[in-house]
Amino acid sequence: SDRARDEFEIHQIETKTYPEDDSFSFGDARENVRELKQKIKNLGAVNLLAYDEWEQESQRLEFLTTQRRDLSDAQKNLIEMIGEINETATTQFVGTFESIRKYFQEIFRSLFAEGDECDLQLEEGKDPLEAQIEIIAKPRGKRPHSIELLSGGEKTMTAIALLFAIYLVKPSPFCILDEVDAPLDDSNIDRFLSIIQRFAVDTQFIVVTHNKRTMSAADALYGVTQEEDGVSKIVSVRLKKEEMVVRSKEKQRDLTEAG
Numbered sequence: 001s002d003r004a005r006d007e008f009e010i011h012q013i014e015t016k017t018y019p020e021d022d023s024f025s026f027g028d029a030r031e032n033v034r035e036l037k038q039k040i041k042n043l044g045a046v047n048l049l050a051y052d053e054w055e056q057e058s059q060r061l062e063f064l065t066t067q068r069r070d071l072s073d074a075q076k077n078l079i080e081m082i083g084e085i086n087e088t089a090t091t092q093f094v095g096t097f098e099s100i101r102k103y104f105q106e107i108f109r110s111l112f113a114e115g116d117e118c119d120l121q122l123e124e125g126k127d128p129l130e131a132q133i134e135i136i137a138k139p140r141g142k143r144p145h146s147i148e149l150l151s152g153g154e155k156t157m158t159a160i161a162l163l164f165a166i167y168l169v170k171p172s173p174f175c176i177l178d179e180v181d182a183p184l185d186d187s188n189i190d191r192f193l194s195i196i197q198r199f200a201v202d203t204q205f206i207v208v209t210h211n212k213r214t215m216s217a218a219d220a221l222y223g224v225t226q227e228e229d230g231v232s233k234i235v236s237v238r239l240k241k242e243e244m245v246v247r248s249k250e251k252q253r254d255l256t257e258a259g
Helices: 001-010 027-043 049-109 152-169 187-197 212-216 239-258
Strands: 115-120 133-138 172-176 204-208 220-228 231-238
Touching: 049 152, 049 187, 049 212, 115 152, 115 212, 133 152, 152 187, 187 204
Parallel strands: 172 204
Antiparallel strands: 115 133, 220 231
């Protein structure tokens, strides 16, 4: 009576007997109740904050699941974007490479001879954007297996041919060459100056040199001298202007003699 009143708030209790029924067994019911009580006892103390904790963890799980889905979508988009960039870059690179290769062969033959051979080759079996580029140069009378076997002058002329082949694909308004002509002999200097003059129409060249032939072909010279010990002085000379003055004086003299 006390348990019924305290736990279930039943204040009036009546004792009632039930006859035995084949479909219901009081013994089995008592055993079932005993087992359920033992299971409840094994569960231990009831955590009243369990639902709040479950709710918090559920919210965190939903947040992390959303973040994971966003990261997965971002990764997928990045992979697709990288694929598109690589495809575009590969197409542009291969096109530019073929153009440079064509110009390189033309300029190389103009610097060497018609029978000389040169080529640019991409490493086979690899992504063009990651592959190495092999420079092949075979002047007449030589069949080197590597460009390293060429002489210093031949290497320089090959590098010049490649440089100006790139210029033809992507011109630049300025170009600085530092002692490029140092390994060249007089005949190669003349070839070097001819190609400089060809490109000087659209490009201004600044050449650091000690070669007299190169200096004589320049429009202006800038140098450093020491008239006094320890005192440096910059000297500049405009050669083309001086030539125009000389020609003007010669023309004036010719007109005077003719008059």
